[in-house]
Every structure is written in structure tokens, then in C-alpha cells.
Amino acid sequence: MIKTRRKPFYSFKSNIFSAMTRVITVISGKGGVGKTTTTANLGTALVHKGHSVIVLDANITTPNLSLHLGIPLYPITLHDVLKKRADMREAVYTHSSGLKVIPASLSINSMKGVKMSKLHTAIINLLGASDFILIDAAAGLGNEAQAAIDVADEVIIVTNPEITALTDALKTVKIAEGVGTKVLGAVVNRRRGHNHEYTVPQIEDMLETEVLSTIPEDLAVPRSIANKMPVVHYSPRSKSSRQFKNLASIITGERWVEPARSKKWYEKLFSWMA
Numbered sequence: 001m002i003k004t005r006r007k008p009f010y011s012f013k014s015n016i017f018s019a020m021t022r023v024i025t026v027i028s029g030k031g032g033v034g035k036t037t038t039t040a041n042l043g044t045a046l047v048h049k050g051h052s053v054i055v056l057d058a059n060i061t062t063p064n065l066s067l068h069l070g071i072p073l074y075p076i077t078l079h080d081v082l083k084k085r086a087d088m089r090e091a092v093y094t095h096s097s098g099l100k101v102i103p104a105s106l107s108i109n110s111m112k113g114v115k116m117s118k119l120h121t122a123i124i125n126l127l128g129a130s131d132f133i134l135i136d137a138a139a140g141l142g143n144e145a146q147a148a149i150d151v152a153d154e155v156i157i158v159t160n161p162e163i164t165a166l167t168d169a170l171k172t173v174k175i176a177e178g179v180g181t182k183v184l185g186a187v188v189n190r191r192r193g194h195n196h197e198y199t200v201p202q203i204e205d206m207l208e209t210e211v212l213s214t215i216p217e218d219l220a221v222p223r224s225i226a227n228k229m230p231v232v233h234y235s236p237r238s239k240s241s242r243q244f245k246n247l248a249s250i251i252t253g254e255r256w257v258e259p260a261r262s263k264k265w266y267e268k269l270f271s272w273m274a
């Protein structure tokens with residue numbers, strides 16, 4: 001059984017700066033489904049809309065946000081902040097896309113003495129510095145991922161349209177709900193359009209949350225990473241970029257997801273049997 005902790009009494013919702021900063025964690029359970037891609041691209045799409053955004057790599061053991069963005073070895077990282085060697089604001093790096101990034105250290109030696117419990121205080125020090133803080137969570141359901149869910153007021157679940165990713169995604173939905181973090185919805189990444197893939201209504205039934213956006217499999221994504229840029233910046237007209245921009249509009253409330261017609265019990269049963 002998954003153990004969940006109660007959210008601490010203090011919440012960003014009660015902070016005087018909370019009206020200015022939304023803290024959203026991007027989580028998946030399963031690794032490699034597209035958390036970092038979603039964090040970087042949702043962040044950049046929000047920047048293109050005129051918002052200020054900080055993306056933070058909360059993946060302490062296997063960080064890769066800075067690799068997606070081609071950030072050179074940065075002298076101050078989240079590791080230094082969590083070891084109380086530096087202030088969060090000193091660790092902010094500005095990418096050429098305008099996105100502000102707090103990278104994690106790529107060195108295996110830096111992990112010594114890092115306390116994930118300090119993440120909460122570190123985020124408090126950032127409140128008011130931007131409109132959004134997007135946290136790229138670690139894979140799995142361990143301490144790293146839990147801390148990233150705990151500190152956020154909202155989470156976005158990233159999944160692929162296949163059973164292995166969906167099963168882990170469901171666990172993250174339950175963990176977020178258990179600690180009182182609002183589940184904004186799911187992003188279904190890498191849809192190839194094959195018959196064996198789960199459909200949006202099936203995914204919504206399974207996760208009991210709405211699908212905010214479906215991102216197609218797109219060669220422009222790995223190409224953009226090879227060029228050290230988010231795809232919305234590198235290839236703004238690509239099919240994946242269009243979906244990431246829609247996702248940004250949904251997050252800001254400019255667009256909304258059509259509410260799915262609630263299915264009758266026998267319809268659910270038939271779709272599961274199928």
C-alpha cells in the first residue's frame with residue numbers, strides 16, 4: 001500500500017505572494033515518459049505568452065533538465081541550496097529562450113548531504129520572483145518525487161498512452177490527492193495513433209482526472225533537445241509545439257478542456273472489456 005503524508009499546515013496558498021506565484025510539479029511515476037520535455041516546453045510556452053517562469057530540476061539523483069536546455073556547468077545548483085551553501089535566487093540561470101532555470105548538479109559527488117526536506121523552505125524563498133515555478137520531478141515514487149509533490153499546490157501528471165505508464169501515473173494521482181495537492185490533469189505524451197494505444201476517454205476513466213493535452217510523437221522533440229532548446233522555441237510550428245502552446249493556454253485559463261460526457265456504468269464496462 002502507498003503511504004501518504006498529510007500536507008504540512010503551512011501551504012503556499014496561505015502565503016501572501018501566492019497570488020503571484022503558482023507552484024506546479026510535473027510528475028509521472030514511470031521514467032522516460034516526457035516530464036522534463038513537458039516542464040521545459042510548458043515553461044517556454046508560458047514565457048512566450050509574457051509570463052515569468054522558473055523551472056526547477058528536483059531530480060537530485062539523475063537530473064537532466066539542464067541537458068535538455070544545454071546549460072553549461074553552472075557553478076551554483078539546487079544541490080548547493082539544499083545543503084544551505086547558497087540561496088535559491090543565486091542558483092537561477094536564464095536560458096536564451098527567456099526561461100529561468102534552477103539546475104541540479106550532474107556530479108555524483110554533490111549528492112552527499114543533500115536534504116530534500118529543505119526544498120520547501122527553498123521554494124518559499126522564491127515566491128514572488130516569478131508568475132510560475134514549474135518543478136520537474138524525479139521518476140518513481142520515492143522521497144525525491146514525494147518532496148516535489150508535497151511542495152506544490154498543483155500537479156500535472158505526464159503519461160504515455162500505454163498500461164505501464166498509466167499504472168504508475170494512477171499511483172501519483174493518489175499520492176497527490178493524499179497530501180492535498182490539486183491534480184490539474186494529465187498530459188498524454190508520445191501518442192503515435194496506433195490502435196493498441198489507450199484513448200483519451202479510457203485514460204480519463206482510469207486516472208479519474210481530465211486529459212489536458214495530447215502531445216504527438218514528433219521528431220522535432222529529440223531534434224530540439226540535440227540543439228539544446230525546448231521544441232516550442234526551436235521549432236514553434238511543429239505539431240508537438242502547437243500542443244504545448246495549447247497546454248499553456250489551458251494552464252492560464254485562456255482555454256479550457258471540453259468536459260467529457262460522464263459515461264454510464266455499462267459504457268465503462270464495455271470500454272474496459274474492449
Ligand code: ADP
Binds near residue numbers: 036219
Ligand atoms: P522524463 O523526464 O519523463 O524521464 P524526457 O522528457 O526526458 O522524459 O523524455 C525522454 C525522451 O523521450 C527524450 O529523450 C525525448 O527526446 C523523447 N521524447 C519526449 N517526448 C517526445 C515526443 N513527444 N516525441 C518524440 N520524442 C519525445
Ligand code: MG
Binds near residue numbers: 035
Ligand atoms: Mg526527466
